[in-house]
Amino acid sequence: MKHLPDLPDVIAPDGSEIRFIKSDTEESSMVHALLKPGRTTQAVRHQTVKERWICIAGQGKLWRSNGHNESVITLKSGVKCDIPTGTKFQFQADDGDAPLEIIITTTPP
Secondary structure: OOOOOOOOOEEOOOOOEEEEEEOOOOOOEEEEEEEOOOOEOOOEEOOOOEEEEEEEEOEEEEEEEOOOOEEEEEEEOOOEEEEOOOOEEEEEEOOOOOOEEEEEEEEOO
């Protein structure tokens, strides 16, 4: 069993708190991302990886754009979504008491 540390391992370029779960290979990683209530990340785009998200707590929204299509996904516990390589994205946590928490797996395209 692994317990997440109280303090983040890093702050992501988008502003979310990142705690490493698995990052022992060059091919993939798994992290716990936390965004405090009422916060919105900076929009970013991954050029060399894709991500799979599973929301585990809190509520919020995910905006994605591939340059041709945009979508907004409501995030809540159990919602799964993908961030394809080259997709611009931004997410926000709803106001309230609970942070938005997401497990993210990152892999090459």
